[in-house]
Amino acid sequence: MYVVMNRIYVNPEYREAFEARFQGRAREIDRMPGFIRNLVLRPDRPGAPYVVMTFWRSKQDFEAWVDSEAFRKGHARSGTLPKEAFSRRNELETFEAFLDSEA
Numbered sequence: 339m340y341v342v343m344n345r346i347y348v349n350p351e352y353r354e355a356f357e358a359r360f361q362g363r364a365r366e367i368d369r370m371p372g373f374i375r376n377l378v379l380r381p382d383r384p385g386a387p388y389v390v391m392t393f394w395r396s397k398q399d400f401e402a403w404v405d406s407e408a409f410r411k412g413h414a415r416s417g418t419l420p421k422e423a424f425s426r427r428n429e430l431e432t433f434e435a436f437l438d439s440e441a
Contacts, residue, residue, distance in 0.1 A: 339374065339435040340394040344428055345387035352423035356388065359418065366412035367392065372399025387429070397434070 348356045360378050367373055374393035381388060394400040403409050 339438060340397045340400050341433045341435055342392045342394070342400055343431045343433070344390040345431070346390060346428045347385075347387045347425040349423055349425050350384070352419060355419055356423065360390075363412070366408040367403060370399070370403045370406070370408060372396055373403070385425075397432075400432075 346356075357378075357380070367376060372395035374395065377391040377393075379389040379391070392400070394403075
């Protein structure tokens with residue numbers, strides 16, 4: 339399994355708008371081959387980032403998503419929040435899972 343984590347630092351006054359954007363997401367990713375699930379974590383302490391996680395069958399499936407028209411369509415609204423909504427740049431991390439207790 340391939341896991342992608344995007345840490346997004348959202349200023350407090352934009353939290354509701356940020357969460358609404360995810361709740362109204364385009365759902366393009368849901369139909370992609372190899373996609374397993376999407377998990378969005380809300381921070382429980384001030385200044386900590388939201389963490390958006392996607393789970394994939396393989397790195398190749400994730401890369402196919404990033405190169406797809408569905409990715410462009412799914413991220414078309416990503417610019418709807420102003421630059422001031424974010425306290426710093428997001429941090430994208432990728433991982434290959436070598437242990438899964440659900441497996």
